[in-house]
Every structure is written in structure tokens, then in C-alpha cells.
Amino acid sequence: MKSSMKDKVEGAYHEATGKLKEVAGKVIDNAELEVKGRNEQASGKVQEKIGEVKKVMGS
Template identity: 60%
Template sequence: MKSSTKDRAEGTFHELKGKAKEIAGRVTDNPTLEAEGTGEKIAGKVQGKIGQVKKVLGK
């Protein structure tokens, strides 16, 4: 699998996982879990963008 495709796939996975943690944190009234989910979601978006850049650059 190409590096760019792998980064985009992992980014999407982390976005979904972060969103789930964020919702779980809200439901259980756990601000720590909600913040952790938000951070992971943002990290997933960044990783997805890195994959897009790699694809454009041909890496």
C-alpha cells in the first residue's frame, strides 16, 4: 500500500475513533475523555491531509 493511501486511511480511522471518544465523553460527562477524543480527531485530520499532500507530490 502506498504511503499516501496508508496515511489517509489511518487518518480516517483516528478521526472516527476520536469522534466516538468525544461522544462517549459527553454522554458520560467525562471532560477528559471528550478532550482526548477531540485531540485524536484533530490528529486524524492532520494525518489525512499529510496523505493528500504525499499523493500530490507523488510519494
């Protein structure tokens, strides 16, 4: 698997797990878990963008 595709897949995975953590944190009223979920979503979005840039650059 190309590096760019790997970054995009891993980024999507982190976004999804982050969303689950955020929702779980809201449901069980755990602010720390909610924040961790938001942070993981953000890092997933960044990783996906890195994958897109690598694809454009040909890496």
C-alpha cells in the same frame, strides 16, 4: 499500500475513533475523554492532509 493511502486510511480511523471518544465523554460526563477525542480527531485530520500532500508530491 502506498504511503499516501496509508496515511489517509489511518487519518480517517483516528477521526472516527476520536469522534466516538468525544461522544462517549459527553454521554458519561467525562471531560478528559471528550478532550482526548477532540485531539484524536484533529490528529486524524492532519494525517489525512499529509496523505493528500504525499499523493500530490508522488510519494
